[in-house]
Amino acid sequence: MRKTNIFENMENDIMNADINENEKSKLLKNVMRLKDNKINIMITGATGCGKSSTINALFDTEVAKVGVGVDPETMEIEKYELDNLILWDTPGLGDGKEADNRHAKTIIHKLAEVDAQGNALIDLVLVILDSGTRDLGTSYELINNVIIPNLGADKEGRILVALNQADMAMKGRHWDYDKNEPDSTLKEFLDKKAASVKNRIFEGTGVNVTPIYYSAGYKEEGEEQSRPYNLSKLLYYIVKATPAEKRAVYVNNINQDENMWKDDDELLDYGEETRNTIVMSVIKGASAGAKIGEQIGGVFGPVGRKVGKVVGTIVGDIGGEIGEVFGPAGETVGRVIGTVVGGAAGVVKGIGGGIIDGIKDFFSLW
Secondary structure, eight states: OOOOOHHHHHHHHHHTSSSOHHHHHHHHHHHHHHHHOOEEEEEEEBTTSOHHHHHHHHBOGGGOEEEEOSSGGGTTSEEEEETTEEEEEOOOBOSOHHHHHHHHHHHHHHHHOBOTTSSBSOOEEEEEEETTOSOOHHHHHIIIIIIGGGSOSOTGGGEEEEEEOGGGTTTTTTEETTTTEEOHHHHHHHHHHHHHHHHHHHHHHSOOOOOEEOBOOOOOTTSOOOOOBSHHHHHHHHHHHSOGGGGGGGGGTBOOOGGGGSOOOOSSOHHHHHHHHHHHHHHHHHHTTOOOGGGGGGTBOOOOHHHHHHHHHHHOSSOSOGGGOBOTTHHHHOOBOSOOSTTOOOOBSOOOHHHHHHHHHHHTTO
């Protein structure tokens, strides 16, 4: 079955909207700009940390194009293309000093690349650690001496550290296999490990990171992947660290297997928070520069003027009743749900057809 394409839905809603042609043109140009955005994520870590299982769990890599960098300096990095989502899977470190030095140079070279606009090509570096490994020296060397010094000015915004294989952190002990979650003993162990990693990175670089732990789920070749834990939290952190104008790209490429997203620590409703983050950034990007006042209410779905005013307050001066902007789904999906920015009275859980038909399809899994 063909996956819903959020951008096609948005374009259709704008074309059918009862607004003047000038403002319709502005909205369509904004959607085209959003549509052209690419996300580049580097995924790196020591050998055996579970990079491949994490990629398979998060993203629909069954349809990915697999290749390598065309530059001889980065040919060791595997490239996965899922529409506008591009994953760079670096070689694992820890297989010997000579190999590690070569891989480190490859990573540095890739981090130095820029796009056509002169911005850093890599939007985010996801560093995966093995929760069960006591000696993380190779990983600290990678993070503190290779990655962070080459991230440019926004160091904290471009790196995410995650501890995989949480279920095996104490060699399989203290994991509740029925509930697919750590018991209190293992949770305390993992919390301390994450805090230790945070401290070691700060001591070595002065950069604050917030490591999270998860389990990508184990997969034998030809067999179904076991159920992950905290994968929804990992995705939430990835989306938050992604430039706002690029976040919609995830909607078309996230793993559609609902079992991937069922189990997490429940500290937040990660599906809800991720949806809100994407919806608000897409609405803002699509509406930028459109001064269509109350007419904008007819573009993005009949959520109603009350909700529209709330959204208009949150996303800035885009002309008031944006609540109806994307299609007929808005009336049933739109909700006011709490504060997002400053003194705004609420956020919108869903903003109608074009966005909701794309985003809701995935996030209804959670």
